[in-house]
Amino acid sequence: MKSPKEVLRDWVAAYNARDPYTLIDLYHDDAINHQVAFGDPLQGREALLESFIAFFNAFPDNYTHPENIFEDGNWAIIEWSGGGTFLGELGGNAPTGKSFTLRGCGFFQIVEGKICFQRGYIDKYTWFRQIGLPVS
Template sequence: MSFFQAFPDNCTHMENLFEDGEWAILEWSGTGTFVGEFAGFTPTGKSYTLRGCGFFHVVDSKIQFQRGYFDKLTWFTQIGIPITSESDGTA
C-alpha cells in the first residue's frame, strides 16, 4: 500500500524556502494518521508531527537532483512502528 493510502490525511507545510542560483532548500513540517498498511506494518491509528528538509538542484526549471532528510526514529516512534534493522533499512 502506498504512503498516501496509509496516511490519507497527510499534510505537508512549507516552513522556509531558500534559493541560491540553481539550488533551493525547502524546510517542511508534516502531519498525518497511520490508518492503512504501510511497509508491511499494520495501522495503529496513531498520528505524527514531523519536520524535514529537502535540497534541490534546478536547471532550466527542471529538478535535476533532490535529496531530503527527516527523523525516521521520531516518525516511527510516534506512529508505533518498532525500530528494527528491517524497518530502519539497515538489514
C-alpha cells in the first residue's frame, strides 16, 4: 500500500494532468474536501468529481508545483505554488481570460491508500482580484 506522501504525489500528477477521473480514484467514497476560503465542505466522490471537472474546464492550463510535501502518520501536507488562466465558466461567472499565480497549502488524511479528508488554504482575495472576480 502506498504511503500518504506517495498518494499525495499521485494526486499532484493527476491534478497537473487535469484528469478528474484519475484524481477521483484517489478518494474514499465518502471523502470530504474542505476548501476553507469557500465555505462548506464538499462530501462524496460525486460532488468532488463535479468540482474537479468544473475547475479544470474553467482553468484548462491550471498547474500546481509542490514546494514541500510532508508526511506525519496518516497525513500528507503540501505547500504549493500554482496558476492558470480563467478560460471557462466557473460558479456562474463568465471567464475573464485573466491569469493567476497563487500559493497555498493542503492537508490530506489518507486511510488505506485513499484520501478520506482534505483541507486547503488559499488567499481567495488575491486569487479573485487576479482573475477579475468580485471578492465577497
